[in-house]
Amino acid sequence: MDLKELKQNKSFRGIKCLNCGQPLRIDDLFCSNCGQKNDVRTLQISELLSEFFTSFYSINSRFLKTIIPLISKPGKVTKEYAKGKRMSFMNPFRFYINVSIFFFLLQGIFGFFDSFEEVSASKLSPEINSSLTLDSVGKKKIDSILVAENVKVKPIDSIKDLNLSLSNNFTFIKKIENSYKFYNQHKELSVEDALDSLNYPPTFNNRLIYKKSSDLVKLMDDESYRKKIATDINSKLSIALFLMLPFFALFYKLVYIKTKCTYLEHLIFIFHTQSVFFLYLIFFFLFDRVFNTNVGTPLLILTFGYYLYKAMKYFYNQSRLKTFLKYSMLVFVFFVLSVINMVFLSIFSFATN
Numbered sequence: 027m028d029l030k031e032l033k034q035n036k037s038f039r040g041i042k043c044l045n046c047g048q049p050l051r052i053d054d055l056f057c058s059n060c061g062q063k064n065d066v067r068t069l070q071i072s073e074l075l076s077e078f079f080t081s082f083y084s085i086n087s088r089f090l091k092t093i094i095p096l097i098s099k100p101g102k103v104t105k106e107y108a109k110g111k112r113m114s115f116m117n118p119f120r121f122y123i124n125v126s127i128f129f130f131l132l133q134g135i136f137g138f139f140d141s142f143e144e145v146s147a148s149k150l151s152p153e154i155n156s157s158l159t160l161d162s163v164g165k166k167k168i169d170s171i172l173v174a175e176n177v178k179v180k181p182i183d184s185i186k187d188l189n190l191s192l193s194n195n196f197t198f199i200k201k202i203e204n205s206y207k208f209y210n211q212h213k214e215l216s217v218e219d220a221l222d223s224l225n226y227p228p229t230f231n232n233r234l235i236y237k238k239s240s241d242l243v244k245l246m247d248d249e250s251y252r253k254k255i256a257t258d259i260n261s262k263l264s265i266a267l268f269l270m271l272p273f274f275a276l277f278y279k280l281v282y283i284k285t286k287c288t289y290l291e292h293l294i295f296i297f298h299t300q301s302v303f304f305l306y307l308i309f310f311f312l313f314d315r316v317f318n319t320n321v322g323t324p325l326l327i328l329t330f331g332y333y334l335y336k337a338m339k340y341f342y343n344q345s346r347l348k349t350f351l352k353y354s355m356l357v358f359v360f361f362v363l364s365v366i367n368m369v370f371l372s373i374f375s376f377a378t379n
Contacts, residue, residue: 040066089124092116097302100333101340104295108287118297125304126264132308136315137257201232205239213240241376258375259368266367271296277359281352282342299337306330331357 033055041050044066048059055064092115096103107115208224217236218228226232244251271293278292306329310322334357339349 038067039064088114088116089121092121093305096298097305099340100302100337101295104291104298104337104341107294107298108291118294118301122297122301122304123268125301125308126268129304129308129311130260130264133260133311198235201226201235202239205236206242209236209240209243213243238377241379245376255372255375255379258379259371262371262375266371267300270363270367271300274360274363277356281356285342287342295337295341299334302333302337303330306333 036052039050039052039054041052042048043050043057043060043062043064045062046057046060048057050057050064056062057064092103103115104118107118204224205220208220212220212223215223217233217240220236221228221232224236226236241251245255275289275293275296278296279287279289282292306326310326313325314320314322335349335353338353339346342349344352
């Protein structure tokens with residue numbers, strides 16, 4: 027609904043805001059309380075499209091006004107945003123989320139096509155095709171357990187070779203060790219059959235121990251399983267990193283305790299620099315994919331390391347020596363937190379798969 031048309035015709039306006047109920051005068055074009063147009067006409071598709079393109083242009087314009095100086099002038103956007111120039115730039119939290127989502131989405135798309143190519147290649151492999159068994163015509167059965175062709179199944183009584191004690195006093199570590207050894211020799215057995223052969227009751231704990239012991243073998247021997255765990259870690263990485271940043275801001279607050287910067291200003295600085303990190307990550311990720319190289323990671327470390335130093339120097343306005351010392355300290359802290367984060371994510375992903 028065109029604003030010019032609304033100005034010309036008072037019959038289109040009401041005396042009460044349709045959004046918040048605020049009393050209005052017939053001359054009011056907008057509500058003084060919520061800002062909505064004083065328009066009582068029936069909603070039309072043209073208005074929806076107009077609002078969509080207006081909001082899209084607004085977001086797109088602010089995104090461009092943010093990303094260009096954010097990359098080209100380290101620390102400047104953060105300083106101006108902290109001084110109050112907020113309508114000129116995109117919200118730092120929203121900007122960070124948009125950039126990180128785009129990176130992980132891009133990574134997921136490439137990962138999907140990579141896995142698709144691997145599956146297609148495996149279907150064309152004559153070695154795999156020759157090992158496939160037919161249905162009831164050519165399928166081999168060994169006892170009541172269906173196993174893949176050409177797999178040598180050892181007799182169940184070969185468990186004696188493992189020197190396992192069948193007493194009920196197995197420790198937790200001993201159960202893991204026995205399950206690990208047994209799975210290495212009897213990978214074709216189900217969890218239930220394996221526990222029965224080990225003379226372990228099929229309780230939840232025993233099933234879990236055997237399952238995780240077998241997963242440990244897969245983690246070392248099966249590349250596809252390692253990729254699965256890596257994909258799961260990657261899917262949680264963005265959330266874990268986002269939750270880590272507010273804690274990292276506390277270290278900034280401690281290191282720059284003599285400055286007048288508030289905790290929120292430190293946090294905004296971190297979100298801006300991490301957004302640039304993801305932008306560099308996107309660029310070098312695509313660079314490696316397009317040119318089939320492995321130089322992206324070292325180039326990322328060098329370029330972002332230099333960017334972070336320049337951003338800290340400009341935003342906190344301290345000497346080069348002080349900036350470098352604090353820069354080194356904070357990079358070390360971030361590295362330690364990242365390692366702890368990755369260890370926790372790896373353990374969690376392995377435990378829940």
